[in-house]
Amino acid sequence: MRAKIETKKYLFAFIITALVFFGALVVSNKFSAQRIAEIKAIENNISMDILASETQFALLKDSSCKAIDHSTAFSEELSSLTAKLSYMEDNLGANNLEVISLKKYYSLLQVKDYLLVKQVKEKCGVKPITIIYFYSNAGDCEGCVREGYVLTKLRTEFPELRIYSFDYNLDLSVVKTMKSIYGVRNTLPALNIWEENYYGFKSAEDIEKIIPQLKKLRIEREKAEAAKAATSTKN
Template identity: 80%
Template structure:
C-alpha cells in the first residue's frame, strides 16, 4: 500500500514538474516571438526613417536660408533613429549582423548631416553647436552608458545642439577617418567639442561650462518664459 502511495507521489511530482517546465517554455517562446515581432516592426520603421532622411538631405540642399529651421532641421530624424537602434542593440546585442549593418548606415547618415550643417553654415552664416561622441559597447567603457544618458538629456533640453554618436570600434572606414581627423584616442568616452578633445565622463554641468552658449540659451529661454508669463498675467 505504501509503495503505491509513494509511486503516486512520484508520478504526481513528475507531472507537476513537467507542467511547470512546459508552461515556462511556452511562455518563453511567446515572449521571444513577441520580441522578434517588435524588432521587425522597429526594422521596418528604421527603413522608412532612412528613406525619409535621405529625401530630406536633397530638399534641404535646395532650400533657402529662410526656409530652414536651423535648430531642428534633420535632427529629429537622427534622434528617432538613435532611439530605435538603441532598442535593437538592447534586444539583439551589439554584435548582431543586422544591428551592425544599420549602425554603419546610421553613422554614414550622421556624417552626411554634419557635412550638410557645414554647408548651411557657409551658405547662411549659421554656427551650430555640435558634439561628436565616441563610445564603446564592448564592456570596456564603464562610463559610456552614463555619458549617453547625459547627452540624451542635453539634446532634449537644447534642440539647437547637434550630437553625433559613433561606436569607436565600428569597422567602417568613414568612422576610422573621422577618428583620424580629430585625433581621437581610445580613451572612452571621448567628446569632440570645437577644436578640443575631452576624455572621461562629463556631467551636464561640465558640458555647460565647456560650451558657454548652452548657458546663454537656457537663460534666454527662461527670460522668454518669464516675459510670456508676465504678459499673460496682465491680460
C-alpha cells in the same frame, strides 16, 4: 499509489513551466521583431528626410537662407533611432548581426546629417552646436554608459544641440575616417567639441562650461517662459 501521484505532480509542474518559458520566449521574439520593424521604419523616414534636405539645398543655391527649412535640415528622427538602437543592443546584444547592420546604417546617416549641417553653416552663417561622441560597449569603457545618459539629458533639454554618436570599434570605413580626421585616440569616452578632443567622463556641468552657448539658451528659454506665464496671468 502515492509515488504515482507525486510523479504526476512533478510532470504537470514541468509541463506548466515549459509552457510558460516557451510562451515568454515567443512573446520576447515577437517584441524584438516589432522593435526591428520600428527601427527600419525610422530608417526610411530619415533617408527620406535627408534626401529632401539634399534636394532642398540644391534648389537653394541661388536662394535666400530665409527659405531654408531648418526643421528638415536638422532632423530629430536621429534621436529616436538612437534610443531604439540602444534598446536593441541591450536586448539582442552588441554582437548581434542585425544590430551591427543597423548601427552601420545609422552611422552613415549621422555622417550624412553632419555634412548637411556643415552646408547650412557655410551657406547661411549658422553656427550649429555639435558634439561628436565616440564610445565602446565592448566592456572596456567604464564611463560610456554614464556619458550616454548625460548626452541624452542634454539633447532633451537643448533640441538645438546636435550629438553624433559613433561606436569606436565599429568596422566601418566612415567611422575610421572620422576618427582619423579628428585624431581621436582610444581613450573613451571621447567627445569632439569645436574640433577639440576631450577624453574621459564629462558631466553635464563640464560640457556646459565647454559650450557656454547652452547656458545662454537656458537663460533665454527661462525668460521666454516667464514672459509667457506673466502674459497668461494677466489674461
